[in-house]
Amino acid sequence: MIRTRSTLAVLGLLAAAAARLAAADETCQSPYLPKLVGQEDFVYVWTLGVDGLGDGSDKLVTIGANPARPDYGKVVSTLSVGGRHEAHHGGFTDDRRALWIGGLDDSAIFVLDVASDPAHPKLVKTIRDFSAKSGGVVGPHTFYALPGRMLITGLSNAKDGGGRTGLVEYSNQGDFIRTIWMPAGAEYGYDARVNADLNRMLTSSFTGRVNYMRPLGELLKDAAAMKNFGNTMVVWDFHTRKPLQTLAVPGAPLEIRWALQPEHHYAFTASALTARLWGVFRTPDGRFEAVDLAPIGDPSKAPLPVDISLSADDRHLFVSTFGDGSVHVFDVSDARQPREVLVQKIGGQLNMVSESWDGRRVYFTSSLLANWDKSGPDGEQFLRAFDWDGKALAPRFAIDFQAERLGRPHIMNFGALGFYQGRVAGGATGAPGGGG
Amino acid sequence: MTRRIARAALAAVALAGGGAGAHEIAPPPAPPAYALPTPGSYELPAISRVPDFTLLDERGAPAPLLGLASDQVAVVSFVYSRCTGGQGCPLALATFQGLDRKLAADPALAGRVRLATVSFDPANDTPERMAALRERLRPAADWRFLTAASPGAIAPVLAAFGQDALPLVDERGAGLGLFRHVLKVFLVDASGAVRNVYSAGFLSPDLLLVDARTVLLESGHRAALAGP
Numbered sequence: 001m002i003r004t005r006s007t008l009a010v011l012g013l014l015a016a017a018a019a020r021l022a023a024a025d026e027t028c029q030s031p032y033l034p035k036l037v038g039q040e041d042f043v044y045v046w047t048l049g050v051d052g053l054g055d056g057s058d059k060l061v062t063i064g065a066n067p068a069r070p071d072y073g074k075v076v077s078t079l080s081v082g083g084r085h086e087a088h089h090g091g092f093t094d095d096r097r098a099l100w101i102g103g104l105d106d107s108a109i110f111v112l113d114v115a116s117d118p119a120h121p122k123l124v125k126t127i128r129d130f131s132a133k134s135g136g137v138v139g140p141h142t143f144y145a146l147p148g149r150m151l152i153t154g155l156s157n158a159k160d161g162g163g164r165t166g167l168v169e170y171s172n173q174g175d176f177i178r179t180i181w182m183p184a185g186a187e188y189g190y191d192a193r194v195n196a197d198l199n200r201m202l203t204s205s206f207t208g209r210v211n212y213m214r215p216l217g218e219l220l221k222d223a224a225a226m227k228n229f230g231n232t233m234v235v236w237d238f239h240t241r242k243p244l245q246t247l248a249v250p251g252a253p254l255e256i257r258w259a260l261q262p263e264h265h266y267a268f269t270a271s272a273l274t275a276r277l278w279g280v281f282r283t284p285d286g287r288f289e290a291v292d293l294a295p296i297g298d299p300s301k302a303p304l305p306v307d308i309s310l311s312a313d314d315r316h317l318f319v320s321t322f323g324d325g326s327v328h329v330f331d332v333s334d335a336r337q338p339r340e341v342l343v344q345k346i347g348g349q350l351n352m353v354s355e356s357w358d359g360r361r362v363y364f365t366s367s368l369l370a371n372w373d374k375s376g377p378d379g380e381q382f383l384r385a386f387d388w389d390g391k392a393l394a395p396r397f398a399i400d401f402q403a404e405r406l407g408r409p410h411i412m413n414f415g416a417l418g419f420y421q422g423r424v425a426g427g428a429t430g431a432p433g434g435g436g
Numbered sequence: 437m438t439r440r441i442a443r444a445a446l447a448a449v450a451l452a453g454g455g456a457g458a459h460e461i462a463p464p465p466a467p468p469a470y471a472l473p474t475p476g477s478y479e480l481p482a483i484s485r486v487p488d489f490t491l492l493d494e495r496g497a498p499a500p501l502l503g504l505a506s507d508q509v510a511v512v513s514f515v516y517s518r519c520t521g522g523q524g525c526p527l528a529l530a531t532f533q534g535l536d537r538k539l540a541a542d543p544a545l546a547g548r549v550r551l552a553t554v555s556f557d558p559a560n561d562t563p564e565r566m567a568a569l570r571e572r573l574r575p576a577a578d579w580r581f582l583t584a585a586s587p588g589a590i591a592p593v594l595a596a597f598g599q600d601a602l603p604l605v606d607e608r609g610a611g612l613g614l615f616r617h618v619l620k621v622f623l624v625d626a627s628g629a630v631r632n633v634y635s636a637g638f639l640s641p642d643l644l645l646v647d648a649r650t651v652l653l654e655s656g657h658r659a660a661l662a663g664p
Contacts, residue, residue: 031637034618094635095600095618147620148483148598148633171484172598178481196637199470239643240478422604422616 025309025354026414028257030145031196032094037357040414041066042076042118045383046101047407048370049084054405058087060101060112060121061406063383063399065361065414073385073397075404077120081110086213086370089411091143093150093172097420098124099413100150102140104369105213107131109140109152111174118415125174131158133176134168138209142191148172153192156209163188163208163228167241183243188230193256193267194238200288201238202267202280204253205230216372229273233280235288247290249278256280257310257317259335266335268293270308270319275299277319279335294338296328297321306368309355316390320346320353322368325378327353327393344393348378354412355388362386362393366401367408381408462526464534468640475649482629486596486622491554491582491589494567499582501552501593504626509651510550511535511644513621514599516557517565524619527636529553531621533573534641540576549648551579556594556601558584560613597622597630625651 026036043065049057057080064071085103092099097115102108111125130152131138139155149172154165164187169177182189188205195201206212207229211219219225229252235245251274258267265282277294296319297303303321310317310332317338319328327350329342352365364384367373373381381401386393401409417423486502493499502510513532519525532551539546553569555561566581573579584590594601597620604614621634623644631651634644 032635094620095598097600146633147635147637148622148630169481173484175484177483178479197469199468199638237473239638240473242478419616420602422602423607 025412026357027260027310027312027355028193028255029092030094031194032147033092033145034096034419035357036414036416036419038416039066039068040356040361041069041417042415043354043363043383043385044090044099044114044121044413044415045365045409046087046090046411047401047409048087048367049080050407051084053402053407055080056084057082058085058103059407060099061401061409062119062121062415065363065385067396071119073399075399075406078406079112079121079123081108081123081126083108084370087407087410088369089141089143090413091150092145092413094145094147095172098172100143100152101411102130102143102152104139104141104155104209107138107140114415115420118417118420127170127174130168134166134179137166137168137179139165139212140168141189141206144192144194146194149177151192153189153203155189155206155212161208161210163205163211163230165189165208167192167203180241183234183246186230186232186234186243186246188232190230190252190254191256191269193258195258195265195267196238198265198282199238200244201236201241202256202258202269202288203234203236204249204256204269205232206252206254206272212369213371216369226273233269233290235280245288247280247288249290250274251276253278254306255308257308259310259314260312261314264314264335268308268310268317268332268335270296270305272304272306273302275303275305275321277305277317277330277338281336291336293336294330294340297324297326297343306350307352309353309362311355311359312357313359316341316359318353318355318362320350320364322349322351322372325350325366327362327364342392346384347382348380349374352411354414356414359390360388361396362388363412365409365412367410370408373408381406383409383412462530464530465527465640467642468638472642472646475646476653478650480623480631480647480650482625482631483633484598484630485628486624486630487628489593489596491584491593492563494563494570494581494583496563499580501554501582502550502624502628504550504624506626507652507655508548508550508626509631509648510552510624511621511648512552512554512597512624513619514554514556514594514597514601514617516555516601516615517561517569518557518613519615524617527639528619528621529569529573531639531641531644532579535644536573536575536577536579538641538645539578545645545649545652546577548652549578549645551575551577553579553581554590554593555583556590556599556617557587557615558590559587623647623651626655 059080062076086105090101109127112121136158137154142153144151166181190204190206251271253269330338513528515525623632
């Protein structure tokens with residue numbers, strides 16, 4: 001059965017490598033999380049509800065992704081959470097048994113059991129008092145597994161809906177642990193990624209609720225509001241959660257991806273408003289420097305890079321640009337001298353890009369934010385799956401989320417049946433023991 | 437990536453070749469590549485709370501999992517003797533051995549940190565097997581080796597700590613006597629609060645001791661525990 005090739009290796013097994021697995025998609029997952037290194041069976045897509053489309057609710061859509069299964073390229077199941085919350089990002093707990101997904105509008109968080117029946121995730125807990133418990137953090141964005149707990153970055157605050165925000169920790173059981181507010185001079189938040197080897201965490205910055213819930217066309221014309229975007233990244237001592245350095249990265253640096261290979265002590269980000277690719281490099285004194293590496297597309301045309309995905313061998317960086325619906329692939333073998341090797345139109349608009357660990361498959365979704373998505377012909381809503389051979393992207397299947405009356409697809413996470421069923425496939429990489 | 441895949445294949449080979457009761461012990465973890473924080477200079481808020489449980493010690497006698505006095509903390513890990521994953525139980529045992537030796541060399545701290553290695557495979561890991569493990573590791577400080585009377589007796593302990601342990605099966609669904617689990621080590625204070633959880637990414641005896649000192653400093657033993 002080819003199906004049993006769906007294996008999930010606890011990469012913590014791989015002695016020295018484990019501590020260096022810091023980031024990115026499957027390759028961007030937390031270093032404390034077991035990785036899916038083989039063929040995924042499912043792609044879980046956290047999807048914004050659209051009034052009048054299907055049941056209109058935000059939902060988790062499970063897509064079959066294994067060509068050996070009869071549900072390949074089809075919607076396997078949907079799980080509506082009821083209501084619209086500005087569905088955005090989500091992530092697994094450290095044992096990969098629960099998927100936490102959040103809403104940027106009302107800060108609702110939904111905890112799903114993906115272990116009992118991976119084809120049909122179940123809602124097991126709803127957290128509606130995130131803002132109250134956290135002391136006023138609003139807009140739960142990144143959900144990042146730490147041992148025994150979940151690190152959640154905020155985008156905003158309850159006091160003024162601006163960009164001042166914090167990092168919030170919850171136990172895997174769903175109980176609030178603590179809030180760490182972003183430091184003075186770097187108050188905005190967006191993503192957080194840990195390099196366990198170096199005991200360093202990087203955070204990035206976006207904008208507050210008053211901006212991200214506002215129609216994009218209107219926002220772009222408001223010069224005062226456009227000043228309220230983050231221009232910083234923060235380097236943290238991860239163990240003590242203390243800020244060490246604030247780096248100037250103008251124009252809303254969003255997703256962060258640490259390099260994965262040994263001795264690659266650097267990370268990438270893309271600044272959305274200025275359309276620049278940035279590197280954050282460790283310097284000989286142990287500190288970090290932010291370096292403007294390259295333009296992404298034509299910055300004068302506001303391509304709006306929104307997501308990035310780094311291959312596990314640190315060779316290729318995929319950057320999706322919302323404005324022109326394209327993916328830009330950079331060869332980052334020489335991290336300080338990236339070369340754009342491919343630009344390909346994926347759709348009318350484009351947001352998330354997620355790569356499999358083995359680098360052979362790349363998935364894209366279309367939706368950015370409810371009030372920022374395009375209308376008209378470019379406003380298509382899709383998941384599109386491609387094969388990647390290191391040079392070209394070849395289409396494999398697509399799901400039209402409007403025709404299927406599902407909504408607007410956003411973040412993707414991968415699932416595999418074998419992991420939860422305890423199956424060990426012959427000659428496969430699945431193995432017990434170890435920590436992620 | 438090629439190297440990673442090769443290592444994964446090696447891991448699979450190790451899995452196939454693991455004998456019952458192997459009790460492998462990994463090389464001691466390398467010291468962290470970063471500077472350790474000063475004890476007490478940062479916070480370790482409670483992550484969750486666990487009750488105490490009565491288990492079986494290596495003589496088969498009832499014994500508390502924690503059994504802490506008010507000025508003690510516990511470091512707990514769950515293992516099983518047939519585990520051969522180099523970054524799983526063998527790493528946990530090597531880490532505990534390192535901790536045990538460091539505690540034994542520090543009399544002020546030794547009486548305040550209890551180590552507990554607990555089997556989540558009591559069907560195989562009898563008290564006799566845990567005694568054999570103890571004999572092999574020769575603890576010098578307060579390090580106990582616990583198991584349970586049955587799988588049913590250990591299940592609520594694993595649930596309370598949030599420790600996963602999934603029995604593995606072959607293609608036909610037959611049990612392999614092996615488990616898939618994420619290695620976790622728990623630092624628990626005298627009130628039963630879990631103050632930190634460690635996995636392979638940052639499992640270091642030195643870091644564990646700094647955290648233990650940080651928690652113990654809260655209970656007013658500053659002079660003895662300020663540490664190096």
